[in-house]
Amino acid sequence: MKKHLISSFIFCGLGLFAAEEKRPSENAVYPAAHWETREPERVGLSHAKLTALKELVGGRGCVVRHGCMVFSWGDQTKSYDVASAMKPVISTLLFIAIQEGKLDRVDAKVSDFEPRLKSLNDGKDAAITWRHLASQTSGYGLVEKPGDAWSYNDFALALYYDTLTEKVFQQPGVEVFRTRIAAPLQFEDTFSFDKPRPGRLAVSVRDFARFGLLCLHRGRWRDKQLVDDEVFVVMTNSPVAATLPRTSGQEAEMIPGQRSIGGSKNITPAGPGFYSFNWWLNRTNKNGQRLFVSAPPDTYVAAGHGGKRMLWIIPSLDLIVSWNDSPIEDHDQSPGNPDTKCNQAAKLIRESIIER
DSSP: OHHHHHHHHHSSTTOOOOTTSOOOOTTOOOOSSSOOBOOGGGGTBOHHHHHHHHHHHOSEEEEEETTEEEEEESOTTOOEEOGGGGHHHHHHHHHHHHHTTSSSOTTSBGGGTOGGGGTGGGGGGGGOBHHHHHHTOOOTTBSSOTTSSBOOOHHHHHHHHHIIIIIIIOSOHHHHHIIIIITTTTOOSOOBSSSSSTTOOEEOHHHHHHHHHHHHTTTEETTEESSOHHHHHHHTSOOOOTTOOBOOOOBOOOSTTOOOSSSOSOOOSOOTTTEETTEEESOBOTTOOBSSTTSOTTOEEEEEGGGTEEEEEEGGGTEEEEEESOSOOOGGGOTTOTTSHHHHHHHHHHHTBOOO
């Protein structure tokens, strides 16, 4: 039954199954209660380049390669809000809900669980699907119909989180996260998913790197497949069409009392060509501009507050970088621009590889 459901959302809509993508090795290394550590040079990384990365990024962060912690800076135990970098976590939980049989598919209507959408704006919002919410194309609170425009929309994100946790899982979000992700991955530090409001995830950089390792290994953790491996192919191969226009910004009615997860309804024009189930892919926009010009094309990231809080996953390099409280805030200006600090960081990450 699960395989049938998996197939239904792989081949439907935006995503195409990339069968040739590298699958995780059966000999992969995973942390237990604590990370296994290695010196950078032992895993083919330059200590000098990683030091330069630390100086550029600031705050606190860590680098994981081949499943080992190889470089870190700042307080590794501090749990703090990751802002919009939590959004791919919500989409991972969406696919877990499908895997558990709580939802049929990503293109199912959200109104099946939130019936107030059925009559909202003369029925326009009845057509919103889970894919629309995960792709920032729902048109929620705006005049556009679902799928017609791009809108980085934190009111829609709150609708996504609240409906998924309260009405699909029927559990507090922090409990959904604890049982499906934090506990199986043996998070070392405290975490929350409800402070200062529900849907705001606070984790340490080293625990966020554990989530990154789960994604890099396509849902596998040691000898268990926690999330079906094909899910990560879908999430990292279903970008919003590069030609999709940005919303007009003209507002429409929302569900009474609708909250925001943090921001407004029309935050950034960047997204079409790059955005896929709340991940930022290193693809190109309608102008042919690559998001991170110096990073490998298979790079994908979770980004919050314009780059202050980021999780980088680079499967081709078997590399994860996690940081928080950085002064970097130019993620949205990065497409085609090698001079942004995000792209400078990407360049240092790529240049840290010394293997030949």
